[in-house]
Amino acid sequence: MEDLRRALLRAHAGLSKFDPLSRIIFYDDFDRGLQGWSELIGNYEDSLDSMLPGYEDLRPPMLSNGTMWDTGSAGSMEGNYALKIATRPRAGHIAADVKRVTWRRRGPIRLEAYFTFKPEPAELRLSETDVRAVGVLFDIQDEGNRWMPHLRYLNSLNGEHLARWQFKRRSEALVPVGVTGKTRSHFHLASTNWENLPDGQQTLCYNEIATKYNWHYLRVDLNLASRAISRLQCNDRVHDLADVEPMIMPPMPNLWCMLNVVLWVETDVHKRAFLYLDSVILSGEW
Amino acid sequence: MMVRQNYTAVVERNRVFRGDFATEPYECGWASEAIFFVRKLEISGDVAGTRMRVQISGDGMHWCEEGTTLDLTDSEVDFAKVRHFGNWLRLGGALPVGTSIRVIVALTLKE
Numbered sequence: 001m002e003d004l005r006r007a008l009l010r011a012h013a014g015l016s017k018f019d020p021l022s023r024i025i026f027y028d029d030f031d032r033g034l035q036g037w038s039e040l041i042g043n044y045e046d047s048l049d050s051m052l053p054g055y056e057d058l059r060p061p062m063l064s065n066g067t068m069w070d071t072g073s074a075g076s077m078e079g080n081y082a083l084k085i086a087t088r089p090r091a092g093h094i095a096a097d098v099k100r101v102t103w104r105r106r107g108p109i110r111l112e113a114y115f116t117f118k119p120e121p122a123e124l125r126l127s128e129t130d131v132r133a134v135g136v137l138f139d140i141q142d143e144g145n146r147w148m149p150h151l152r153y154l155n156s157l158n159g160e161h162l163a164r165w166q167f168k169r170r171s172e173a174l175v176p177v178g179v180t181g182k183t184r185s186h187f188h189l190a191s192t193n194w195e196n197l198p199d200g201q202q203t204l205c206y207n208e209i210a211t212k213y214n215w216h217y218l219r220v221d222l223n224l225a226s227r228a229i230s231r232l233q234c235n236d237r238v239h240d241l242a243d244v245e246p247m248i249m250p251p252m253p254n255l256w257c258m259l260n261v262v263l264w265v266e267t268d269v270h271k272r273a274f275l276y277l278d279s280v281i282l283s284g285e286w
Numbered sequence: 287m288m289v290r291q292n293y294t295a296v297v298e299r300n301r302v303f304r305g306d307f308a309t310e311p312y313e314c315g316w317a318s319e320a321i322f323f324v325r326k327l328e329i330s331g332d333v334a335g336t337r338m339r340v341q342i343s344g345d346g347m348h349w350c351e352e353g354t355t356l357d358l359t360d361s362e363v364d365f366a367k368v369r370h371f372g373n374w375l376r377l378g379g380a381l382p383v384g385t386s387i388r389v390i391v392a393l394t395l396k397e
Contacts, residue, residue, distance in 0.1 A: 033291045048300040048327075060295035062313040067373055069345035084313060122347055 014078060018112045019219070020283035025101060025109070029279045030063060031079035037061045040096040040262055043185040045178025052175070054187035058264075059095035061085055064276060068211035069121060077114050077215040077278035085275040087267040089120070092132070094189055095275075096264035102257040105286035106142060106224040109259075113280040114215045117155070117265060120272035121210035128206045129156035132268035134275050136220060137188070139260035141251055142227075146258075148188060149222060149229045149246035153202070156268050165200035165232065168193055169245040188247060189264065197232070198240045215278055291316065291397040296390060297376075300327065304386035308378040311346045315373035317395035322356060322377050324391050325363045331385030333358050338379035340366055346374045358387070 010016045014029050028035035042055025064084035066074035076082040087093040103109070119130035135152030150168040155161070170193040177183040205214040221231035229246060232239040261282060265275035297309045314320065322340065340354040356366035356377065368375070377391060 034293055039296065056300065059310070060297065060312075062295070063293075063316050064313050065315060065373075067313075067315070067345065069347065081316065086310075088310060120347065 014279065015281075017114070018281050019110075020112065020281055021108060021110050021285050023284050023286050025282040025284055026099065027279070027281045028083075028099075029079070030076065030081045030083045030277065034061055034063060034083065037083055037097050037099050040098040040264075042187070043177050043183050045180060045183050050178050052177070052185050052187045054094070054190060055185070057088065057093075058097070059086060059088070061097040066213065066276065070211050074213065076276070083277040083280075085263060085265050087265060087273045089267070089270050089272045091267060091269050092191070094264055094266045095273075096189060096262055098260055098262045100258070100260045101282075103140070103224055103259040103284070104257070105284070107285040108230070109222050109224060109282065109284040111136065111138075111218075111220045111261060111280070111282050113218045114278040115218055115276060116213040116215050117273065117275045118213050119210055119267070119269070120274065122271055123210075126208070127210045127271075129159050129161050130267065130269045130271050131155050131273040132157060132266040134265045135263070136218070137262045137264075138222060138246075139258060139262065140222075140224065141255040141258045142224065143256075144251065145227065145248050146251050146255060147227045147246045147248045149220075150188065151220060151229070151232060152194065153204070153234070154194070159268065163201060163203050165197040165202060165234075165239055166194040167197060167229070167244045168195065169247055171247045171249050174249070182253075184252070197244060198242055200239055202234060202237050202239075204234070213276065292395065293317075294392050294394045297393050298389060298391040300388060300390065302386055302388045303379075304381055305383075306378075306380045308341070308349075309376045309391050311343065311374050311376050312393055313346060313374055314393070314395050317397060319367070319369050319396045320371065320375060321394045322366045322368070322391060323363055323394065324356060324358070324365070324377070324389055326358075326387050326389055328388035330387070331382065333381060333385050333387055334360050336379065336381055336385075338366070338377050340368050340371075341376050341378050342371050343374040343376075344372060349376065349378070
């Protein structure tokens, strides 16, 4: 049975580049559209002004065929279109998009994706430190806890090329929103409290100028039973996750079985930063 | 049955425009038709009659006037329709001195 399953996956041009667990929860090839990805937004009551500032402007996703001013359309890794997440041209601005599902068994899950990132090619310069970070986070709740694995690739900070993976386990303050007492919010993507993965250095394929991009493989495994991040792999590197933990907090009233996936990009300069996803697959053992 | 792709991107939300402005570029070459909806949450001064302009770009960085305009009215929502726009769209304009609007700009796209 397992051999047959593997053979069928290998025979599928899109799926053969992934190693999904037994059940595919979603498989998003962006040649088929935006596939349910949308802008992340913070909680609010009565007025949009009640939202925490970090959540005000996380930008809608786009479908991009990778068109460059100098070479035309690059297309995606497979086909023509990729999901594109773009910041504003303001240093420190973050763009973040989300897909929201629920889980049905507390077992292993696996996110895989092919991604790349680049700054807007507004200058004829290398610009390899213009994108500050790209990341993936999960927002999960079970009967005991809400927990939020956060992982990011810190490409640069204030112009210094750092090229390392980080995680975040310390929660940001949970603050009331509005006046009913029913709504709270915390800006967990804040720049504070990121920690380096042990031996988390990794140089990716930036490729010389801002209009060339190369696709990278990403895999993140979680165990919903033990609330653990069990694997981070990017291309040929499987990172050491010793001491790497998710944020954990008490459960909240209306989030039962939540399983959200968020992808984001942050710019280090007053120039737009772009994160592209050729395809994303979430699978699980259930 | 294949149905046509349709997607609404909120390209500006709760943003205040005053003086010269432009919405963030939106890449949407997959779509063949689009409508910009401008919903005014708050108006300061007399902005009725102010003309916004649909702008297109071949690279997302250099812009030209497409020719379609959106005239602000006293209604809560104004719109402009555009077709045959290539790969990038935005809405630009200039508000009269001393006026401002707080808006939600939604771009509704269809294959």
